[in-house]
Amino acid sequence: MSYFLSLLVSGISIGFVYGLIALGFVIIFKATRVVNFTHAAIALFGAYVVARTHESLGFWLALLVGIAAAIVVNVAIDVVVLGNARRPDPGTLSIITIGLDILIGAELRRQIGFQTYGLGDPWGTGVIRVGGSFIPQTRVAAAVIAIVVIVLFALVFRFSNWGVAMRAASEDPEAAALMGVRLRRVSIAAWIVAGALATLAGVFFLTFPGGGVSNLAELAILGAFPAAIIGGLDSTGGAVAGGVLVGMTVTFAAGYQNEIAFLGRGVHEAAPFILMFIVLLIRPTGLFGTKELHRV
Amino acid sequence: MIAETAATEKTGPSTDITLRVRDLHVSYGGAVRALDGVDLEVPRDSIVAVLGNNGAGKSSLLRTISGTLSMHGGSIVKGTVEFEGGSLDGIDPAGVVRAGVVQVPEGRRIFGELTVEENLRVAALATEDRRQRTAARERVYDLFPRLAERRSQRGSLLSGGEQQMLAIGRALMTSPRLLLLDEPSLGLAPNLVGHIAEVITDINRQGISVLIVEQDAAMALDIAAWAYVLEVGRVALEGRSQELANSPEIHDAYLGGQLTVEKDVVRPEPEEREARGLRIENLSIRFGGVKALDDVSFVVDPGTIHAVIGPNGAGKSTLINVLTGVYTADRGRVLFGDAELTAMRPHQIGGIGVSRTFQNIALSPDASVADNLMLGRHRLTRAGFFGSGLRMPWAMREQRTHRSRVEEIAELVGLAGVLDEHAGNLAYGYQKLVELGRALSTEPNLLLLDEPVAGMSASESLEMATIIRQVQSELGVTMVVVEHNMPFVMGLASRVTVLDFGRLIADGPPGDVQRNPDVISAYLGGSGDREIRKALEREAGNG
Numbered sequence: 001m002s003y004f005l006s007l008l009v010s011g012i013s014i015g016f017v018y019g020l021i022a023l024g025f026v027i028i029f030k031a032t033r034v035v036n037f038t039h040a041a042i043a044l045f046g047a048y049v050v051a052r053t054h055e056s057l058g059f060w061l062a063l064l065v066g067i068a069a070a071i072v073v074n075v076a077i078d079v080v081v082l083g084n085a086r087r088p089d090p091g092t093l094s095i096i097t098i099g100l101d102i103l104i105g106a107e108l109r110r111q112i113g114f115q116t117y118g119l120g121d122p123w124g125t126g127v128i129r130v131g132g133s134f135i136p137q138t139r140v141a142a143a144v145i146a147i148v149v150i151v152l153f154a155l156v157f158r159f160s161n162w163g164v165a166m167r168a169a170s171e172d173p174e175a176a177a178l179m180g181v182r183l184r185r186v187s188i189a190a191w192i193v194a195g196a197l198a199t200l201a202g203v204f205f206l207t208f209p210g211g212g213v214s215n216l217a218e219l220a221i222l223g224a225f226p227a228a229i230i231g232g233l234d235s236t237g238g239a240v241a242g243g244v245l246v247g248m249t250v251t252f253a254a255g256y257q258n259e260i261a262f263l264g265r266g267v268h269e270a271a272p273f274i275l276m277f278i279v280l281l282i283r284p285t286g287l288f289g290t291k292e293l294h295r296v
Numbered sequence: 297m298i299a300e301t302a303a304t305e306k307t308g309p310s311t312d313i314t315l316r317v318r319d320l321h322v323s324y325g326g327a328v329r330a331l332d333g334v335d336l337e338v339p340r341d342s343i344v345a346v347l348g349n350n351g352a353g354k355s356s357l358l359r360t361i362s363g364t365l366s367m368h369g370g371s372i373v374k375g376t377v378e379f380e381g382g383s384l385d386g387i388d389p390a391g392v393v394r395a396g397v398v399q400v401p402e403g404r405r406i407f408g409e410l411t412v413e414e415n416l417r418v419a420a421l422a423t424e425d426r427r428q429r430t431a432a433r434e435r436v437y438d439l440f441p442r443l444a445e446r447r448s449q450r451g452s453l454l455s456g457g458e459q460q461m462l463a464i465g466r467a468l469m470t471s472p473r474l475l476l477l478d479e480p481s482l483g484l485a486p487n488l489v490g491h492i493a494e495v496i497t498d499i500n501r502q503g504i505s506v507l508i509v510e511q512d513a514a515m516a517l518d519i520a521a522w523a524y525v526l527e528v529g530r531v532a533l534e535g536r537s538q539e540l541a542n543s544p545e546i547h548d549a550y551l552g553g554q555l556t557v558e559k560d561v562v563r564p565e566p567e568e569r570e571a572r573g574l575r576i577e578n579l580s581i582r583f584g585g586v587k588a589l590d591d592v593s594f595v596v597d598p599g600t601i602h603a604v605i606g607p608n609g610a611g612k613s614t615l616i617n618v619l620t621g622v623y624t625a626d627r628g629r630v631l632f633g634d635a636e637l638t639a640m641r642p643h644q645i646g647g648i649g650v651s652r653t654f655q656n657i658a659l660s661p662d663a664s665v666a667d668n669l670m671l672g673r674h675r676l677t678r679a680g681f682f683g684s685g686l687r688m689p690w691a692m693r694e695q696r697t698h699r700s701r702v703e704e705i706a707e708l709v710g711l712a713g714v715l716d717e718h719a720g721n722l723a724y725g726y727q728k729l730v731e732l733g734r735a736l737s738t739e740p741n742l743l744l745l746d747e748p749v750a751g752m753s754a755s756e757s758l759e760m761a762t763i764i765r766q767v768q769s770e771l772g773v774t775m776v777v778v779e780h781n782m783p784f785v786m787g788l789a790s791r792v793t794v795l796d797f798g799r800l801i802a803d804g805p806p807g808d809v810q811r812n813p814d815v816i817s818a819y820l821g822g823s824g825d826r827e828i829r830k831a832l833e834r835e836a837g838n839g
Contacts (some may be wrong), residue, residue, distance in 0.1 A: 161421055168407045168418040174367055175405035180393035180422025180470050 006133030007255040008248070013135075013143035015247025020146050020201035021224035022231060022239035023153065024194035029233050030170040031190035033090035037097040038077060039198055040221040041104040044213070046070035046199025047119065047206050048108060051213040054120030062120065067199045073104075074195035078188055109215040116214040121207045142204035149200065150240055153193075157236060162189055170234070223250065223269075226276035232289020241287060246272045314340045314474050314505040315361070315397075320375035322356050322365065322529075324721075330356035330370065332529035338474065343496065343506040345516035345537065347546075348526035349753050351723025354509045355402065357526070358476050361507075362399040363389040379474065393422045398470045402478035404463040408452030412443055415451055415462055419469035428471055435502075436465040439495060457488040464495065468504075475499065477508040481515055482751055483780070485607040493519050511753050517541040572633035572741055573598040574619075574774060579628035579638075581618060588614040590798040591628070596791075601768055601775045603789035603806075605782065611798040612778040613655065616744050619776070620652055621645045632742055647675060651740035653731040655747040655778075661720025665711055665730055668719050669702040672737030702737055708770065709733045709763050725756050729763070736767065743767075745777045749784050757784045764788060786810060 021043055028036045050059075050066035057065060077100060082093050126137040157163040169176040169186045177183055205221060206213055227246040231238025253260065253268035260267060279287065315338040322331040331353045338344045348354050359365040361377055361384065377384045379397055387395065398419075407415050416436060420429045437444040440461045446454065454462060460480060467475060477496065481489040493515050500506050500519075510516035517523055517537040525533040525546065533540070540546045574596035581589045589611045596602040604612050617623040619630060621642035630637040635648055651672070659668050677698065679691035706712045709729050714722060719730050728748060735743055748764065749757040761784060768775060779785045785792060785806070792809045794802040802812045809815055 161417075164410070164414050164417050165421055167410060167414075171407045171409050172405055174364055174389075175401055175407070176418065177364060177367070177389035178362055178393070178399050178401055178405075179419040179466060180390050180398070181418060182388075182390040 002133045003255070006135060007251050009133075009135055010139055011248035011251030012244055013139040013146075013247070014205075014251060015244030016143050016146035016150065016240070017201050017204045017243070018224045018227045018247045019150060019240035019243025020197050021205070021221060022228035022243045023150065023236060024197040024201070025225065025228040026231070026233060026236055026239040027190050027197070028194050029228075030236070031166055032082075032093070032187050034082065034097065035090075035094040035233070036194070037094065038101040038104060039194065040218050040225065041101050041108065042070050042074060042195060043198040043202030043205070043221050044108055044218045045073060045104060045202075046195070047202035047217070048112065048117070048213050050199070050203050051117035051119050059120045059122055063199070063203060066203065067196045070195035070199040071192050072195075074191040074198075075188060078191040083184070105218055108218070112213060112215045114215070116212040118212050119203055119207050121203070123207070138204070138207045142207070145200070146204065149197070153197075154236065162186075166190065223272045226272040229276050230279045230286055232286030234290055235286065235288035238286055238288030246275065249275050312340050314338045314342075314380060315507065316378045317357070317361070318376050318378070320357070320360060320377065321373040322353075322360055322370055323373050324368065324370045330529055331360070333375070334526070334529070334531055336524055336531065338505050338507050339522075341500070341503055341505055342522065343500050343508065343520040345513075345520035345523040346507065346509045346526060347513050347516060347523060347753075348532075349756050350725040350751070351528075352526040353529040354526055355478065356529075358399055358478050358507075358509060361392070361397065361476060363387055363392040364399075390422070393470050393472075396471075396473040397476065398467045398472040398474075399476035400463050400467045400478060400480065402482065404456075404459045406451040406454070406459050406462050406466065408450065411448050411450055412454070412462060413447045415466050416443075416469045419466045422470045429469070432469050432471050436468050439468070439498065440465050457484055457491075460484060460488075460492060461495075464492075464499075468499065472504060474505045474507065477506065477510075479509060479511060479751070481510060481512045485780075489515055511751055513546070513753065514541075517546075572774065574602075574742060574776065575631040577629050577631070579615075579618060579625050579630065581614060581623060581625050581627075587798045589618070589625075589795075592795070592798070592800045593628075594793050594800060594803050596774060596776060598774055599768075599772050600790045601764070601777060601788055603777045603779060603785040603792045604795060605779055605785055605792060606795035610795040612795060613746060614798075615795070616652060616746050616776075616778055619645075619744060620650060646738070649739065649741035650744070651735040651738040651742070652744040653728075653735050653746055653748060655750060657724075657727045657731055659719040659727060659730055659734070662718060664716050665706070665719050665722070665733075666699070666702060666715040668730055669705060669711075669715075669733050669737045670698060672734040673698045673702065675738060705733055705736050708767060709736065710759075725752060728752070728760070732763070732767075736771070740773055743773050743775045745775065747779055748777065749779065749781050757781060760784075761788050782810075 021039065024043075025036060025039050028034055028039075046066040046069060049069045050062045053065050054062035077097075081096060081100065082088070085093060085096060121138065121141075123137040123141050127134040128137055128140055157166070165176070165181045166186050166189070168179070169181050169183055173183055201224070202221060206217055223246065224243065227242035228239050229242070230245055231240070231242030249271045250268050253271040257265070257268060283289075315336075317334055317336040320331050320334040321329070323329050334353070334357060336344075336346070336357070346354055346357065356365070356370060359368060359370065360372060363384070365371065372385070379395055382395070384392055384395065384397070407418065410418070416433060420432060423429050423432065442458060443461055443465055446458065451459065451462060464477075464480065480492050480496070484492065489512060496506060496508065497519050508516055508520060517540060520537045523534065523537045523540050524531050525540070533545070535543075576595070577593050579589050579592045580587065592611070592615070604615060606612055614623060618625050619637060621637065621640055621644070625638050628638070632648070632650065637645055637650070660671070663671075677694060679688070679694050683691040684695075703712070703715070706715055709732050711726070711729055711733050714726060719727060722730065732745070732748065735745075745764070749760050752760065764775070764777070765788065767773065777785065777789060789806060791804065792802070792806050793800060794809060794812070794815050796814075801814045802809045
């Protein structure tokens with residue numbers, strides 16, 4: 001029972017980190033209808049910058065530098081590449097991001113080589129005792145910070161001018177423009193927020209269970225993509241819910257891998273995608289995604 | 297040179313002209329010419345109307361002014377748009393709004409996920425000055441008390457009339473000096489149209505110039521001082537509204553009055569077609585707490601045109617959706633001949649020859665008109681996946697027969713000239729005809745037309761009526777026409793059923809129905825405050 005509990009807590013906490021990454025996907029999708037495939041690479045990039053600077057700057061300052069670096073890259077992608085596309089329809093732009101993802105990912109793997117960089121986070125290997133089980137401090141810190149960021153984001157999204165403009169632009173870009181909303185600014189703001197979320201999530205994801213920045217890290221982060229889809233690509237709340245679902249699925253599949261060995265070893269790595277298939281079969285727009293409404 | 301300078305001096309920047317459009321040429325994708333040298337002026341503090349059929353270039357004109365042309369793949373080939381003496385060329389929509397020009401888009405386009413308050417807030421962001429924002433909000437709530445009552449409701453929950461109010465109110469939040477209105481009366485019941493007209497006049501009195509594009513020419517000419525008539529991208533006519541309203545050309549083309557369709561067209565022998573009647577018995581369906589149809593029974597005689605009319609939300613579209621199997625009735629049944637439609641799946645209903653058109657055009661925009669019509673023939677084709685894919689001789693032969701039938705149908709509905717155009721590139725009126733053509737391509741025994749003339753001018757409606765009548769006399773199909781437009785229906789149908797609140801309130805020949813007091817109060821109503829409130833409530837209750 002205590003094993004189950006510790007898996008549950010650990011699953012939920014990693015779930016919020018997945019949720020953070022998924023939120024970045026969703027926010028760009030809502031603002032621009034672009035499915036941003038560079039997102040996982042950006043998360044890794046931000047974490048990599050933190051990994052390379054924390055020794056000289058200390059963790060917190062390095063984290064800020066990492067976030068700033070990811071924001072710069074994201075804004076460059078939006079302004080330089082997507083802003084100048086000849087056919088700015090979301091489909092074309094999404095495919096451009098696949099190309100960018102390959103570019104950024106390849107360069108990062110080249111830089112990282114076969115090293116594994118630590119992230120210098122202040123939590124180290126400490127554990128907290130909850131009931132009869134032990135939970136790594138990083139997990140708790142990750143969950144707490146992720147929840148704080150998510151709540152903050154939800155408040156801003158709900159009540160700020162930017163949030164209202166963003167939701168309007170997401171629903172009907174042309175009508176929003178006609179009411180004076182600057183679509184370019186909404187889009188840039190979304191890429192900025194996504195860059196910050198990606199770095200934050202990347203760092204937490206790779207401290208534990210990721211075990212540092214290595215050239216396999218991007219693949220692991222990609223597990224957050226199903227989280228966004230499961231929640232519904234255009235639902236911020238759904239991203240968080242999807243993240244928690246994926247987090248628990250992965251953790252339980254890994255925790256009970258002996259019991260489900262008949263499915264094959266390492267099935268937990270595929271688990272988010274299996275969950276995604278099942279959800280999409282039943283609800284094609286994800287759990288909380290808006291249905292394409294069509295009046296006949 | 298000298299002459300040119302003189303000309304500039306005469307027409308040069310002046311504070312009396314709010315908007316000046318000069319020699320405007322606009323094209324889409326570099327090919328389709330939408331505007332072809334339009335000159336137009338909106339004097340300060342005035343209301344100017346732009347009339348014209350679908351495809352005349354009205355939308356393109358508004359898009360050019362508001363800066364959204366490029367979003368639709370259009371561009372200015374030549375000409376300028378000046379607002380208060382400054383050029384609007386190359387300014388993006390948000391910049392145009394900040395300059396003081398705002399457009400209320402066609403079809404309202406309010407943000408359904410946002411509350412009424414948030415809808416207004418989005419538009420208020422364009423105004424930097426906090427006090428000005430507050431003043432604008434107060435003015436909007438003053439103008440539309442209804443919006444103040446529902447300020448925390450989500451936009452999608454408002455009725456059509458309330459949504460139009462929100463769309464106008466939202467635009468006013470930007471503190472504009474020029475208001476562009478694109479078809480504000482579209483889809484509204486007549487008494488609400490009257491209310492919107494009063495509101496526009498009110499807004500104008502507060503010192504905001506208005507440029508209004510309308511299908512409802514009577515309404516537009518009533519409130520505007522000056523009007524332009526666009527025809528295929530040019531100004532065909534302009535003048536004082538009063539004079540235009542009295543001119544015979546305008547009267548025939550846009551005001552129409554009573555549509556009188558030649559009822560004795562030369563009648564060729566109707567084709568061999570099984571003329572079956574439709575019998576609707578005690579039909580009821582509810583959505584949540586709302587009764588969309590409440591114990592409705594009527595009969596459609598074989599081979600006739602039968603109209604179903606009623607205000608917004610009366611249950612007209614629901615009825616069509618029950619007839620085609622999209623919705624399942626809670627009670628009652630529908631018999632077509634001896635087939636029980638209420639017990640069949642949509643594709644089975646299509647299979648026995650029941651076909652429909654859609655109110656909000658549902659074509660494949662990237663396919664040619666011919667292919668859209670061929671789609672209608674699907675149920676009649678036999679060549680399978682491999683036969684067609686491998687272009688087997690029998691498949692090609694079948695294709696040719698169907699293609700020649702499609703050409704006949706195109707001829708009948710007046711689409712012969714545009715068979716190879718992409719359906720999405722056609723003007724709205726033509727797309728409505730493609731809808732009709734596709735439905736006819738299925739060789740229907742029962743044809744259901746859902747608002748075939750919504751958003752059309754009087755002359756276009758007349759054309760549509762003529763085509764429908766011709767189809768009926770040549771093919772002898774039983775038809776059910778659902779419409780908003782009274783005159784259209786009165787001239788066309790042999791029998792009319794009136795729905796209100798989901799209940800049947802009248803059923804009979806057009807003349808009788810028109811005199812029925814229940815119909816007059818439900819449908820035409822007055823335009824006093826109480827009637828407007830009642831109309832809104834009726835809409836909301838049945839939405």
